Amino acid sequence: MTALLDFNHREKKPTFADGVNVLIDHALVAEQATRPTRDYLGGSRLGDACQRRLQYEYLKVPKDEGSGFSGQTLRIFALGHVLEDLAIDWLRKAGFDLRTRNRHGEQFGFEVAGGRLQGHADGVIVAAPNGMAVPALWECKSANAKNWREIAKRGVVKAKPIYAAQIALYQAYLGLTEASALFTAINKDTCEIWHELVPFDAERAQAASDKAVRILRACDAGEQLPRHTEDPEHFQCHFCDWKARCWE
């Protein structure tokens, strides 16, 4: 059969908006490339489902061709920082004494395993107008409407185990285990806010800490950790920057 000729086909011409956006995204990606990369395992990442991915991150294994943060992803990160600053302002206006820096002007954080595991907390609440126990760890995340609704419906522990692991680990290493942590989630689409108290879970903190030890030991020994799945089409792998390296 003769192939039909498509006389109407046209390459889509970039719009004015495309041109400006490309300039912005190139600038953001170039700026990101100048930032030093982490040379430690981040406590906020330990709840990731895949140990192998954490190992790749820690060892700074080159990402697959064409992967890495896009301009849009960098804009999403930047928006998250702005929303966190707003949440700090809102809580303070509501009467919470929320500190984000210690007396030396540094972010609250911890370093263990010779600095190879580190975490930096969003803040600590030292006084509250609603009678909640203090001092309490404060963690803030922004989420799209779907994820935010999931958090508000099921709670952070069930909806986002990666955040729950981070909270438990930070409570443990910052000595904030007596009071529940205050977790804030901001809906990026509607600006709804969600707050919940997260009691310290020693088992969860220990599991995160043990995982860090396992990853660091494997890195030292040159051993590759197992994948979290046998299915290369798993959605976690779909978004992984090392998918080609890992499976091919």
Ligand code: SF4
């Ligand atoms: S591709 Fe999947 S299994 Fe491999 S490191 Fe990434 S998340 Fe883990």
